Every structure is written in structure tokens, then in C-alpha cells.
Amino acid sequence: MFQIICSKASIAAPVRSLSLYPRCSKTADIWKLSRWYVSPGSTGYSFSRQPGNAVSRIWGLTQIAVRQSASRTSKQPGVALKFILGPAVLTVSARLFCHVAHCEEDVNNNNLVDVVSTKPAPEFKWHILWEFVKPHLFALIGAVVLAFGAAILNIQIPLMLGDLVNVVARYLREHTGTFVHEIQGPALKLLALYGAQGLLTTGYIILLSQVGERVAADMRKTLFASLLRQDVAFFDANKTGQLVNRLTADIQEFKSSFKLVISQGLRSVTQTVGCFVSLYVLSPKLTGLTVIVLPCLVGAGALIGSFLRKLSRLAQEQVAKATGVADEALGNVRTVKAFAMEERELRSFAYEVDKSSEMNENLGTGIAVFQGLSNIALNCIVLGTIFAGGSLISQNEMSPGDLMSFLVASQTVQRSMASISILFGQMVRGTSAGARVFEYLVLKPTITLAGGGRIPYHSLTGRVDFMDISFSYPTRPGHQILNKFNLTLPPCKTVAIVGESGGGKSTVASLLERFYDPTSGVVMLDGLDIRTLDLTWLRGQVIGFINQEPVLFGSSIMENIRFGKPEATDAEVINAAKQANAHRFITSFPDGYNTVVGERGVTLSGGQKQRVAIARALIKNPSILVLDEATSALDAESERVVQEALDKATRGRTVLIIAHRLSTIQGADLICVMSNGRIVEAGTHLELLSKGGLYSDLIRRQRAEGQK
Numbered sequence: 191m192f193q194i195i196c197s198k199a200s201i202a203a204p205v206r207s208l209s210l211y212p213r214c215s216k217t218a219d220i221w222k223l224s225r226w227y228v229s230p231g232s233t234g235y236s237f238s239r240q241p242g243n244a245v246s247r248i249w250g251l252t253q254i255a256v257r258q259s260a261s262r263t264s265k266q267p268g269v270a271l272k273f274i275l276g277p278a279v280l281t282v283s284a285r286l287f288c289h290v291a292h293c294e295e296d297v298n299n300n301n302l303v304d305v306v307s308t309k310p311a312p313e314f315k316w317h318i319l320w321e322f323v324k325p326h327l328f329a330l331i332g333a334v335v336l337a338f339g340a341a342i343l344n345i346q347i348p349l350m351l352g353d354l355v356n357v358v359a360r361y362l363r364e365h366t367g368t369f370v371h372e373i374q375g376p377a378l379k380l381l382a383l384y385g386a387q388g389l390l391t392t393g394y395i396i397l398l399s400q401v402g403e404r405v406a407a408d409m410r411k412t413l414f415a416s417l418l419r420q421d422v423a424f425f426d427a428n429k430t431g432q433l434v435n436r437l438t439a440d441i442q443e444f445k446s447s448f449k450l451v452i453s454q455g456l457r458s459v460t461q462t463v464g465c466f467v468s469l470y471v472l473s474p475k476l477t478g479l480t481v482i483v484l485p486c487l488v489g490a491g492a493l494i495g496s497f498l499r500k501l502s503r504l505a506q507e508q509v510a511k512a513t514g515v516a517d518e519a520l521g522n523v524r525t526v527k528a529f530a531m532e533e534r535e536l537r538s539f540a541y542e543v544d545k546s547s548e549m550n551e552n553l554g555t556g557i558a559v560f561q562g563l564s565n566i567a568l569n570c571i572v573l574g575t576i577f578a579g580g581s582l583i584s585q586n587e588m589s590p591g592d593l594m595s596f597l598v599a600s601q602t603v604q605r606s607m608a609s610i611s612i613l614f615g616q617m618v619r620g621t622s623a624g625a626r627v628f629e630y631l632v633l634k635p636t637i638t639l640a641g642g643g644r645i646p647y648h649s650l651t652g653r654v655d656f657m658d659i660s661f662s663y664p665t666r667p668g669h670q671i672l673n674k675f676n677l678t679l680p681p682c683k684t685v686a687i688v689g690e691s692g693g694g695k696s697t698v699a700s701l702l703e704r705f706y707d708p709t710s711g712v713v714m715l716d717g718l719d720i721r722t723l724d725l726t727w728l729r730g731q732v733i734g735f736i737n738q739e740p741v742l743f744g745s746s747i748m749e750n751i752r753f754g755k756p757e758a759t760d761a762e763v764i765n766a767a768k769q770a771n772a773h774r775f776i777t778s779f780p781d782g783y784n785t786v787v788g789e790r791g792v793t794l795s796g797g798q799k800q801r802v803a804i805a806r807a808l809i810k811n812p813s814i815l816v817l818d819e820a821t822s823a824l825d826a827e828s829e830r831v832v833q834e835a836l837d838k839a840t841r842g843r844t845v846l847i848i849a850h851r852l853s854t855i856q857g858a859d860l861i862c863v864m865s866n867g868r869i870v871e872a873g874t875h876l877e878l879l880s881k882g883g884l885y886s887d888l889i890r891r892q893r894a895e896g897q898k
């Protein structure tokens with residue numbers, strides 16, 4: 191682990207070209223660092239470990255070092271350095287990089303904006319893959335056997351083509367029998383070979399795609415289940431977009447690599463070895479030449495290919511960036527329109543799209559040049575082989591058929607070697623994607639849904655005790671929110687917590703829901719530590735939670751209310767809606783309870799959404815109700831209707847109200863004022879007013895604000 195400080199100057203820069211200042215100056219650490227990519231986001235930086243081989247990392251480091259020192263000295267030092275690869279360059283690059291980074295810190299000392307800890311990259315774990323592959327083992331073995339068979343048959347094809355040519359040559363020389371009679375035997379054999387090879391190929395592709403799809407589907411389901419099991423702290427620390435990416439893009443990448451490596455990898459290796467043996471048997475002399483020329487050409491092709499793939503990845507990232515701009519603008523279209531920002535959004539989008547089109551054009555040019563050059567190279571190889579082979583034929587060291595076999599076999603070797611080099615990169619990408627998926631698959635939540643697994647046998651009274659609770663959020667361990675906090679919610683009474691914003695009121699509710707566990711102290715329900723209770727039962731049946739901005743799902747009102755109790759009948763749903771003062775407005779819609787509420791409930795007003803959320807909480811008939819500023823986002827009229835619903839809903843339950851507007855909690859049985867993470871005043875409205883302490887101060891301030 192090491193810390194990285196990003197300077198403001200570097201925020202907009204893309205990944206590797208960021209000037210990162212590693213706190214450590216050891217070459218080995220900088221080498222580790224070069225694996226990381228940093229992308230600034232709206233809420234901080236996200237770090238991701240990217241695939242990349244040693245050469246590309248050395249290249250990246252050297253470029254940063256050279257660019258930075260060049261910009262510092264306005265010269266171009268070390269340009270030659272770019273072209274020398276090897277361990278020496280690594281050391282030089284790393285040292286140079288480190289030196290420049292130190293200077294960078296001096297320059298931008300006032301601009302240091304963030305300190306981020308990187309965690310080690312996840313590792314690919316074979317035993318996890320094995321668990322997913324095991325159920326499909328027979329199909330996988332079948333696919334491997336068929337692919338191997340297809341490769342073996344493929345090795346035969348050049349030899350049989352050679353036989354065919356030899357038959358034709360013999361017929362031309364000797365003119366014995368009819369041409370059809372002479373050629374039909376080897377031609378039919380070749381045809382049968384093509385047919386068998388085609389069948390085997392079809393078979394292994396079908397089997398492999400079945401295995402790949404099923405493994406990917408199992409992985410998706412298991413990963414999703416694992417993500418849903420994680421506690422809230424996990425979601426505080428990880429962005430939803432990145433999690434969804436692991437579910438979709440990473441599993442997709444892993445699946446493609448898995449299929450490709452097994453099918454093409456196996457085929458290419460078998461064919462390379464087999465065809466090389468054939469080449470040697472056909473002509474050791476020509477094979478000697480091929481051994482020198484072919485790897486050089488394939489190597490050069492692989493280098494250019496990896497450069498083009500890098501260009502392609504950058505172009506794809508740019509397209510993703512453009513899509514991100516559009517996604518954000520369309521997702522927040524109301525805000526964009528409210529600020530008349532359409533033109534600006536359009537300009538940003540156009541800028542990103544133009545950049546991506548420019549990059550794609552460059553990529554297209556690169557591919558065209560590459561293809562042109564490889565065509566020339568491949569044709570030259572054919573020409574060279576015919577030239578050298580022809581001279582061997584003229585010396586009677588080789589037959590024309592053997593030359594034909596040699597040509598086809600050497601083409602097969604070329605293709606196979608090229609695909610091995612591509613597959614190697616694909617394997618690196620696949621295993622990194624797999625490692626990212628596996629990281630969350632094996633992650634154990636600290637708060638498990640089964641919890642202590644206990645459900646009390648007696649009917650609940652609903653008494654809650656917060657005893658000596660101290661708490662810091664896991665993402666900010668140094669910032670203590672609650673400090674020896676004590677509070678009792680007596681059964682069937684309403685307790686309100688008030689206090690300054692950010693004082694920790696909602697945190698108290700989160701601890702009761704067990705979204706987090708206290709750092710020290712205990713939350714008790716009916717005298718039982720809630721950590722020993724079954725969490726599904728606690729959240730599903732005991733506690734009803736209504737907050738300021740309820741989130742509805744994009745389904746019908748009926749389904750949204752039933753979310754609180756999936757087995758509820760229609761009559762129960764309607765009853766809950768009536769208790770929540772929602773029945774009347776729901777039935778006024780043409781589709782009534784079947785009205786679809788749109789994404790996150792966007793087609794309902796704030797007050798309507800809130801009443802649906804109240805119905806959703808009430809349908810499970812909870813013993814404890816938590817209202818976290820449930821009416822603070824509403825206008826006066828909506829607040830009145832919702833408050834009426836809440837007054838009905840709270841009867842006969844233990845209620846914890848977190849409120850900003852003090853007018854809404856004056857009837858509470860107990861009002862507690864929070865300050866510095868603990869309760870500093872408690873009593874009824876009148877008791878607290880007569881005390882003249884913090885509560886009366888808050889009331890005075892709110893009245894004064896109301897009169898402004």
C-alpha cells in the first residue's frame with residue numbers, strides 16, 4: 191500500500207500521464223504504481239489496475255518522465271531513451287519520474303487536493319473459477335476434445351492438398367487412366383476431411399458457447415447476490431457504476447477470453463506444433479529458412495498489433511467518455527433544462543464525440559497501413575517460399591505437391607502464431623477482469639443478513655435502548671459521529687431527535703436499522719442485543735423506515751406498496767394505502783393501483799411519493815417506525831396530508847422521529863436534543879421550553895427564520 195497525491199494540474203489528464211507523486215521513492219514502488227490508472231470522478235478518484243505488459247509500463251513511465259522533464263526545461267531530453275527498452279530503462283525511467291514528480295510537488299504545492307490510498311490489485315483465483323466450471327465439466331471436456339480433434343485434422347489438410355497436387359502433376363507427366371479416376375480418391379478424402387473438420391468445429395463452438403454463457407450467467411447471479419449481501423458501508427466506499435461494470439463489462443470480458451483462450455489457444459498451439467513437424471518432414475532446408483523469417487514477421491506484427499489495440503482501447507474509452515456526458519445530461523435532464531444548459535451540454539458532448547471520431551480515424555488509418563503492410567509481407571513470404579521451393583524442385587529435392595503442402599502449412603503456422611500472441615494479451619485482460627469479479631464474489635459482509643439468526647419467541651413490546659454508543663463511519667474512521675450516546679425509546683411512545691445539521695441524527699436511525707454496527711456500545715431491542723437477531727426479520731417485519739426522499743421502483747403503485755410485504759393481498763395493499771392517506775389520489779388515476787410511477791417514482795408528486803412510501807412501510811405492520819425528516823421536503827399542503835397519515839400510522843407503535851422542523855414534533859412524548867454526538871437535553875416540548883436551553887434556542891432561531 192502506498193499513498194498517492196494528485197495535483198490539481200493533473201486532474202484533467204488521462205490515466206498514465208497523470209503526474210502522481212508516490213510518497214515512496216523506491217524504484218520497485220514506482221514500478222508497482224505504473225500499473226494503476228487514476229480517473230477523477232465527481233466524488234473523488236477511482237483507481238483501477240489495468241492490464242499491461244512490462245513493455246507498455248516501461249514505455250508509459252518513460253513517456254511521463256521525458257514529457258515532464260521536457261516541459262520543465264523546454265528541451266527534448268531523453269528522446270532516444272524512448273526507444274531503448276529493458277531493465278536499465280526501467281530504472282532510469284523510474285528515477286527520472288520520481289525526480290520530476292518531486293519537482294512537480296514543489297510547483298503545485300498549494301494545489302494538492304486529495305490523498306488516496308490504493309489497495310493491492312485483486313488476484314485471479316483458479317479455485318473460484320473451478321467452482322463455476324465444475325458443473326459444466328463434461329461439456330467443457332467435450333469442447334476441448336472436439337477442438338483438439340479439429341486442430342489435428344487441420345494439420346492434415348496441407349499434406350492432403352500436397353497429395354492432390356502430386357496426383358495432378360503425375361497425371362500431367364504420365365497421362366495414365368482418366369483425370370477424374372486419378373484425382374477422385376484424394377479429392378474425396380480431402381472433402382471428407384473438410385466435412386469432419388467443419389463438424390468438429392461446429393460441435394466445439396456450440397459446446398464452448400454453452401459453457402461460456404452458463405458460467406457467465408452463474409457468475410452474474412452469484413456476484414449480484416454477493417453485492418446485495420454487502421453492508422451499507424461497502425456501498426459508501428464503492429461507486430454503483432463500478433459495481434455494475436463488474437457485473438456486466440468485466441464478466442463479458444472474462445467470458446470472451448475464457449472461450450477464446452480455450453478454443454483458439456488450444457487450436458493454435460496444436461496447429462503450430464503439428465504444422466512445424468509437417469514442415470520439417472516436407473523440407474528441412476525450407477523449414478530452416480521459415481524458422482528465421484516467420485517469428486521475426488509475427489513478432490513485428492504482434493508489436494504493431496498491440497500498439498493498434500492500445501489505440502483502439504483509448505478510442506473506446508473516449509467513446510465511453512462521450513456516452514458518459516450524454517448519460518449524465520439525459521439522466522439529469524430536468525436540472526439541465528432548469529439552468530438552460532442545453533447548449534453547454536451539447537458543446538461538451540460534441541467536443542468528446544469529435545475527439546473520439548478523430549481517434550477512431552487515426553485508428554482506421556493505422557489498421558489500413560497495418561493490413562497493407564501485412565498483405566505485402568505475407569505475399570512476399572509466399573513468393574520467397576515458391577522461389578526457394580522452386581529451386582529445390584528443380585534440383586529434384588522436393589515435389590510440387592510438397593511445395594503446395596509447405597505453402598499451406600506455413601500459412602497455418604503464421605496464422606496460429608499470430609493468434610497466440612493476440613491470445614496472450616486477451617488472457618491478461620481476461621484474468622484481470624476475472625480477478626475483479628472474484629474480488630467481490632468472495633467478499634464477506636461484516637453484517638450478515640442471517641445475523642445472530644435469532645427471532646424472539648415473545649411478541650415484541652418495541653422498547654429500544656441505545657447504550658453507550660460510539661460510532662465512526664467506516665469510510666471516515668477518524669471522524670467520530672456518536673460519542674457515548676445513550677437513548678431509550680419506550681414501547682409505543684414517540685421520541686424525536688433534533689439538533690444541528692450533520693450532528694448525527696440520521697446515523698442513530700441507521701444504527702437501529704443495523705446498516706452499520708456501533709464501534710462500541712450496544713443497541714438493544716426488548717433487552718436483546720440486535721446483533722444477535724435475525725436481520726431479515728428485523729428489517730423486514732420489525733422496523734418501518736420512511737425518509738425524506740423516498741425512492742420508488744419504476745413499477746406500478748400496487749407493486750411498490752407490496753415491496754414492503756411481498757405476500758400481501760390486494761386488499762392489504764389497499765388497506766395500507768388508506769392508512770397512508772394515499773387511496774384517494776391513487777384511485778383518481780385512470781389506471782388506479784396499476785399506474786406505473788416511472789423511474790424512481792418521477793411521475794408522482796413529492797407528497798404522493800411520500801404517502802406511497804408510508805403505505806409501503808405500514809403494510810408490514812412494523813412495531814417500530816423510524817421517520818427521518820419524512821415531511822421536510824414537502825410544501826405546507828402536502829405536509830398537512832402526509833402529517834395526518836403519519837399521525838394515524840404512529841399510533842400503537844414505538845416511533846423515532848428525526849426532524850428539522852420543530853413544529854412537527856411538538857406532540858412527541860420525548861424530545862432529545864443532540865450535540866457533539868450525544869443527547870444534551872431531553873424532555874417534552876414544554877419542559878424543554880421552560881429550561882431555556884439549546885431547544886429553546888433552536889425554536890427561536892427557526893421562528894426568526896420563518897418570519898424573514
Ligand SMILES: Nc1ncnc2c1ncn2[C@@H]1O[C@H](COP(=O)(O)OP(=O)(O)OP(=O)(O)O)[C@@H](O)[C@H]1O
Nearest residue numbers: 426663665666671690691692693694695696697698
Ligand atoms: N455514509 C457516510 N459515510 C461517511 N460519513 C457520513 C455518512 N453519512 C453521514 N456522514 C457524516 O456523518 C455526520 C452525521 O451525519 P447525519 O446524516 O447523521 O447527520 P444529521 O444530523 O442527520 O444531519 P441532517 O440534519 O443534515 O440530515 C455528518 O458529518 C456526515 O457528513
